[in-house]
Amino acid sequence: MAEAPLFVSHDEFTCSVCLDTLTDPVAIPCGHSFCLKCLMDCWDQSQECSCPQCRHTFMLRPELNRNTLLNEVIKKLKKTTLSPPPPQNYAGPGDVECDFCTGKKFRAVKSCLTCMASYCQTHLQPHYEGEALKHHKLVDPDRNLKEKLCEKHQKSLEIFCKTDDSCICMMCVVTGHKNHEMVEMETEREEKQVSDV
Structure with a gap:
């Protein structure tokens, strides 16, 4: 009996960390697969072990074992159908x-x-x-995301202090701008756009 052809896309065998074809694939308890090196690098740079894809957090660092079946499938497909993104x-x-x-x-x-x-x-x-x-x-x-962070608190700049004519974070509101006139940044932006017209 002839085998039916298997149709797969490159995305099905791509690591969501490096966005390349899985190398030394490992599966973690939530079911997602990654390159062993990519996952180890992620976890070594973080204080907690979580899935880079679904963000499920593990209390203990799961033991990682190479998925040999998936590795063999990828090797065979690389020879025939897979192409880079x-x-x-x-x-x-x-x-x-x-x-x-x-x-x-x-x-x-x-x-x-x-x-x-x-x-x-x-x-x-x-x-x-x-x-x-x-x-x-x-x-x-x-x-320019770093420019949108408060230098003092490293929090997002969300408030405009009209008293000091400056953008501030929520921590600044509590710590240094009590009783100042403040508005949300969006409100101030809209007011300035109207006055510039």
Whole structure:
């Protein structure tokens, strides 16, 4: 009996950290697979062990074992069907790079003002799927995110202090601007746009 052809896409065998074909694939208890090196690098740089894709947090660092079956499937498919992702997704001069890509960086499609990071399409997915991230404020890619942070508290600048004519974070509101006249930055921006017309 003849075997039916197997149709797969490159995305099914891509590590969501490096956005390349899985190398030494390992699966973690939430079911997601990553390159062993990518996952180890993520966990070594963080104080907690969480899934880079769904953000599920593990109390203890899970033991990682290579998924030999998946590794063999990828090896066979590399020989026949898999091709690298199209080059137009990579960040070029003037593009905002994804802060979570390792190796060659993909172009960011959104920046998050809550996380203060920029994301390519793949790394942005948890912001659409995860309950904890759904309410974050996403904007068009912005290369100047650090300028939107309070130098003193490293928090997002959300308030405009009319008394001091400056942008401040919520910690500044409590610590140094009591009884000052303040508005949300959006409100101040709208007022200035109206007065400039």
